[in-house]
Structures are given as structure tokens and as C-alpha cells.
Amino acid sequence: MIEMGLRAKIVFVVCVALVAGARSDRNPVGPKFTVEPSGKVQFYNSTGAVVTCAASGVPLPTMSWIKQDGTPVQEVPELLQIRPDASLIFAPFRPEDFRQDIHSATYRCTASNSVGIIGSRDVNIRAGKHITRYFTRLFCDAQCAQYIYSSLVL
Numbered sequence: 662m663i664e665m666g667l668r669a670k671i672v673f674v675v676c677v678a679l680v681a682g683a684r685s686d687r688n689p690v691g692p693k694f695t696v697e698p699s700g701k702v703q704f705y706n707s708t709g710a711v712v713t714c715a716a717s718g719v720p721l722p723t724m725s726w727i728k729q730d731g732t733p734v735q736e737v738p739e740l741l742q743i744r745p746d747a748s749l750i751f752a753p754f755r756p757e758d759f760r761q762d763i764h765s766a767t768y769r770c771t772a773s774n775s776v777g778i779i780g781s782r783d784v785n786i787r788a789g790k791h792i793t794r795y796f797t798r799l800f801c802d803a804q805c806a807q808y809i810y811s812s813l814v815l
């Protein structure tokens with residue numbers, strides 16, 4: 662009987678400890694980046710790019726992207742999507758669809774919860790335009806064209 666009492670006590674203490682632990686888990690924690698995008702992202706018109714950003718915190722932070730002037734990044738059909746996990750998706754694009762404000766622009770990822778808000782470093786996006794077909798036909802095979810393309814346009 663005494664042994665049962667002891668066991669019950671131990672179970673009780675463990676339960677209290679677990680509940681206390683769970684409580685402290687719920688204490689708010691400010692956002693902290695777990696994946697911070699790099700400062701420079703370059704890509705070709707024909708590849709596109711995915712830029713990821715993630716943060717931890719309690720409650721789980723809300724992620725968003727802003728432009729250099731602080732306005733929220735808007736999705737642009739065919740060119741720029743924002744995935745539910747906050748990744749920016751730059752779609753492959755035709756050279757004539759190049760847009761300065763999308764393809765040669767500075768972005769910043771933010772993470773916010775009830776504790777506060779943090780911003781990532783500036784992310785400079787540079788998407789390659791095209792070089793004239795005439796030029797590449799005249800001087801280059803495909804590999805050489807890619808090289809010139811990346812060194813001149815990006």
C-alpha cells in the first residue's frame with residue numbers, strides 16, 4: 662500500500678513537471694531566421710529561381726517579403742509567385758517580359774509574431790536578360806554564348 666502511494670506521488674511529480682515544461686514551451690519567443698536568403702541571387706531568364714526564407718519562433722512567425730521601399734511584394738502572374746512557405750518563385754521568362762522592378766530589384770524577407778518583427782539582409786535579385794541572337798550566332802557556340810551572357814548581362 663505504501664509502495665502504491667509512493668508510485669502515485671512519483672507519477673504526480675512527473676505530471677507536474679511535464680505540464681510545467683509544456684507551459685514554458687508556450688512562452689512567446691521572438692522570430693529568428695532558420696533560413697536567411699543570401700544577399701545576391703543571379704539567374705538566367707530560362708531557369709528562373711527560388712529564394713527561400715524561414716524563421717522559428719513562438720507563436721510561429723508570419724513570413725512576408727517587402728521591396729526596398731517597404732511595400733509588400735505582390736505576386737505577378739507568370740513572373741513572380743509567393744509560395745505558402747514564403748519562398749519567392751521567379752519563373753522563367755521571355756526576354757521581352759523582363760521587368761526592372763521584378764528582375765533587377767532588392768527584396769527583404771520579414772518574420773513577425775506577437776513578440777516582434779525581424780528583417781533579413783537585402784536580397785539583390787539580378788535576372789539575366791538576353792544578348793542579341795546576331796551576336797551569339799556570329800561569335801559563339803552555345804557554351805561561349807552562356808559565358809558571355811553571364812559575364813555581360815548579369
Ligand SMILES: *[C@@H]1O[C@H](CO)[C@@H](O)[C@H](O)[C@H]1NC(C)=O
Nearest residue numbers: 706707753754755756791792
Ligand atoms: C530566354 O532567353 C533566350 C535568349 O533570348 C530565349 O531564347 C529563351 O527562349 C528564353 N527563355 C524563356 C523561358 O523564354
